[in-house]
Structure formats: structure tokens, C-alpha cells
Amino acid sequence: MAKRYRIGFVKGDGVGPEIIEAALEVLPHLELDVELVELEAGYRFYEMTGKVVEEGFFEEAKRLDAIIKGPLYTPSHDPSFKSVNVLIRRELDLYANVRPFKSFRGVSLKDFDFVIFRENTEGEYVGVEGMFGDIAVSLRFVSRRGSERISRLAFFYAKARGYKRVTAVHKANILKLSDGLFRQTFFNVAESFPEIVADEVIVDTAAYALVKNPEKFQVLVTPNLYGDILSDLAGGLLGSLGLCGSALIGDVVGVFEPVHGVAYDIAGKGVANPVGMLIALKLMLEYLGQRYGNLETLRKAEVLENSIRRVLEVRRVWTPDLGGQHGTRDVVAAVVEEVSDTLRQTR
Ligand code: NAI
Numbered sequence: 001m002a003k004r005y006r007i008g009f010v011k012g013d014g015v016g017p018e019i020i021e022a023a024l025e026v027l028p029h030l031e032l033d034v035e036l037v038e039l040e041a042g043y044r045f046y047e048m049t050g051k052v053v054e055e056g057f058f059e060e061a062k063r064l065d066a067i068i069k070g071p072l073y074t075p076s077h078d079p080s081f082k083s084v085n086v087l088i089r090r091e092l093d094l095y096a097n098v099r100p101f102k103s104f105r106g107v108s109l110k111d112f113d114f115v116i117f118r119e120n121t122e123g124e125y126v127g128v129e130g131m132f133g134d135i136a137v138s139l140r141f142v143s144r145r146g147s148e149r150i151s152r153l154a155f156f157y158a159k160a161r162g163y164k165r166v167t168a169v170h171k172a173n174i175l176k177l178s179d180g181l182f183r184q185t186f187f188n189v190a191e192s193f194p195e196i197v198a199d200e201v202i203v204d205t206a207a208y209a210l211v212k213n214p215e216k217f218q219v220l221v222t223p224n225l226y227g228d229i230l231s232d233l234a235g236g237l238l239g240s241l242g243l244c245g246s247a248l249i250g251d252v253v254g255v256f257e258p259v260h261g262v263a264y265d266i267a268g269k270g271v272a273n274p275v276g277m278l279i280a281l282k283l284m285l286e287y288l289g290q291r292y293g294n295l296e297t298l299r300k301a302e303v304l305e306n307s308i309r310r311v312l313e314v315r316r317v318w319t320p321d322l323g324g325q326h327g328t329r330d331v332v333a334a335v336v337e338e339v340s341d342t343l344r345q346t347r
Contacts, residue, residue, distance in 0.1 A: 002294075003288075004033040004035060005066070006064050007035070007036055007064065007066055008036075008064040009037070009068050009069070010041050010068075010069040010072075013042045013262045014261070015263045018270070019258065019276070019277035020069075022278065022332045023068055026335055026336055029336050029343075037060065039054065039057055040057075041053040041072060042070075043074075043075070043084070053084065065292075066284045070257070071258065088255065093121065094248035094249060094254075095121050095250055096119070096250075098115060098246065098248075099247075100115045100279075101238055104309065104312045108237060109238075109239065112214035115220070116227050117219065118150075118223075118224060118227025118231065119147065123142065123225050125225070126140075128141075140175075151166075153249065154219050155189060155196060159196060163219050164218060165198075165219065166198055166218070166219040167200060167201055168186040168198070169202075178223075182223055206220070207233055214237055231259050242274075244260065245257075245275075245280035245283055246258070247287060256287070257277075258279075258280055259276060271328060273328070278335060279305070282308070285298070285304065286301045289301060303342050304339060306342065307339045307342060311335050317330055
């Protein structure tokens with residue numbers, strides 16, 4: 001009997017509910033046995049209830065097979081409101097933020113296929129800050145364990161997907177101890193993968209080289225903040241932040257979300273690009289397929305990605321961020337058509 005997946009969804013803030021709705025509309029057409037569970041979290045939820053996540057959120061999250069999630073708002077002007085994203089990542093120990101960037105023909109600025117592995121629980125994001133008179137101090141944590149597990153996952157991924165090179169991104173020339181530890185741990189892990197080339201690039205050079213020659217990169221491993229910044233740069237190369245999806249991986253559960261934020265400027269207008277969320281959905285199917293050894297789920301992930309590619313590259317159903325005039329729902333309808341056609345033909 002096919003595995004029944006228990007999938008959580010968090011609508012989130014801003015464009016979150018629109019794009020989660022898009023994912024939930026596509027999901028049934030992939031013909032998987034899924035039970036959906038809604039989880040509440042985020043700024044909107046906080047304004048309504050005074051809590052940032054619902055009672056029992058983390059216990060339930062740990063019982064699920066995977067979670068899809070819309071973006072959550074963190075106000076910059078309110079120092080007392082701590083990021084709910086960071087809380088979720090820490091509580092579920094989602095140590096790897098995996099972000100594939102594969103160009104779309106006719107949409108992206110250049111041709112490329114690389115994946116950023118961003119360490120997701122340490123660095124500046126531990127949120128340890130203090131004021132000493134007029135000096136604000138923020139601590140940055142880099143551990144051997146944290147650096148090792150993100151590096152190891154990146155090498156395993158490269159090996160499984162046929163990538164030949166893994167590149168560490170750091171600033172160890174200046175941050176001798178913290179990024180020095182990250183760098184050294186990366187090269188220690190690399191010794192267990194002799195068939196893969198391990199190299200390194202300083203983060204500022206990485207920003208330049210990604211714009212100039214993105215095709216030279218395959219898998220990049222970065223501390224938390226560098227990965228965050230380079231991902232948005234990669235989103236620009238891809239053609240829009242609205243096209244990028246990401247997988248947050250831990251040992252207990254995986255969380256899948258678009259790379260972009262709440263996009264309040266376009267929320268509620270029906271024009272948010274749902275592709276980033278749909279790519280996240282595809283990453284979730286890959287995760288479930290691998291976790292449960294289910295080839296059919298892996299095939300559905302491929303069907304979804306190919307459908308998204310046809311909609312963007314061939315049918316050119318584009319939202320305004322890509323220079324098109326279509327709405328969120330037009331993209332969803334086109335993806336549903338493509339998925340249904342493919343599954344009908346291969347039945
Ligand atoms: P943003 O990603 O929300 O928006 C940046 C630009 O990209 C805007 O012009 C927006 O309209 C556009 N954009 C983003 N998503 C789009 C989509 N699906 N379709 C079309 N255009 C899209 O970045 P911003 O404004 O810097 O961040 C706003 C808030 O989002 C921040 O306060 C932050 O707290 C939150 N955020 C949450 C994330 C998460 O939950 N994983 C990730 C990043 C930011």
C-alpha cells in the first residue's frame with residue numbers, strides 16, 4: 001500500500017497564504033496519499049493571539065513527515081520581537097538550508113545549475129546581542145559540529161546527484177578563528193569524499209564570481225549569513241526571488257518554503273509568483289521519496305519540476321516580477337494542466 005504522508009502547512013504572513021494556497025491546489029493533482037494538518041505561526045497569528053506559534057506547535061511538527069511553510073514577518077523596528085523563523089529552525093534543529101538554483105531558459109540572466117548549502121542554526125543568527133554604552137555587540141557562533149554536519153550533507157548530496165565540485169564560502173582571511181574553524185572542518189570532511197573536488201572562495205569574491213560566471217559553481221557550503229545574502233543574489237540571477245525554493249533539513253523533520261520574504265508590497269493583489277513555493281513543494285517530494293525510499297514520490301517530484309519548467313520556458317505564463325501580466329492563479333492553473341497531462345500520459 002502507498003505510504004500516507006502527514007504534511008503540515010503554515011500559511012504565514014504577507015503573500016504566504018496566497019502561495020500556500022497555490023501549493024495546496026497543485027498537491028492533489030500529484031495523486032499522492034496525503035493528510036494535511038494546519039499549523040499556526042507568525043506575525044499575523046501573534047497580533048491575533050499574543051503568541052508567535054500555536055500551543056503544541058513543535059510537538060506536532062515533530063510528528064509530521066514534512067511541513068510546507070509561507071514566509072513569516074520579523075519587524076526590524078521592534079527589538080523585542082524575535083524572528084519566528086529562527087525559533088522554528090532552532091527548535092526543530094533544521095541545520096541545513098538547501099537552495100537549488102537552476103536557470104530557466106528565457107527567464108534567467110545566465111545558464112547555471114548550483115546549490116547553496118547554508119548552515120542554518122549558528123553564525124550571527126544565534127541572536128546573542130548586547131549594548132555596552134554606545135557600542136552594540138553581537139556574537140557569532142561557529143561550531144565544529146555545525147560546520148561538520150552541513151559540510152557532510154553537501155558532500156553526500158553532491159555525490160548522490162553527480163556534482164563533481166563542492167566549494168566552501170568563507171571569510172577566513174579576516175575571521176581567523178570562526179570562519180577558520182568552518183573552513184578547516186569543511187576540508188576535514190572533504191577527505192572522506194576523494195572523488196569530489198573540494199575548493200574554497202572568499203565570500204566577497206563569491207558574490208562577484210556568481211554574477212560573472214555562475215556556471216562554474218556546483219555546490220556551495222556557507223555559514224548562515226553569507227548563505228542568506230548569496231541566495232538573494234542568486235535569486236536575481238534566476239530572474240526573480242519569486243522563483244526560488246528552499247529545503248530546511250534536520251534529523252527529525254523537513255520544512256519547505258520559498259526563499260523570499262513576506263512581500264507586503266504585493267500581498268493580496270493576486271500577483272505573487274507561486275513558483276518558489278512550488279519548487280519548495282518539489283523539494284518536499286524529493287525529501288519524502290528519499291526518506292521513505294518511495295520511487296513513485298520521486299517521480300512525482302520530477303513531474304512537478306518539468307511542469308513548472310514548461311509553464312515558464314515554453315508557455316511563458318509569467319507574473320509581473322518576470323515582466324508578465326499573469327496572476328498567481330494563472331500560473332497555478334497552467335502547472336496543474338501540465339501535471340495532469342503528464343500523469344495521464346504515463347498512466
Ligand atoms: P521580500 O522577499 O519580502 O521582498 C523583496 C522583493 O521581492 C519585493 O519587491 C517583493 O515584492 C519581491 N518578491 C518577493 N517574493 C515575491 C513573489 N513570490 N513574487 C513576486 N515578487 C516577490 O523581502 P523583504 O521585503 O526584504 O522582507 C520582508 C520581510 O520578510 C522581512 O521582514 C523578513 O522578516 C521576512 N522574510 C521572511 C523569510 C521567511 O519566512 N523564510 C525570508 C526572508 C524574509
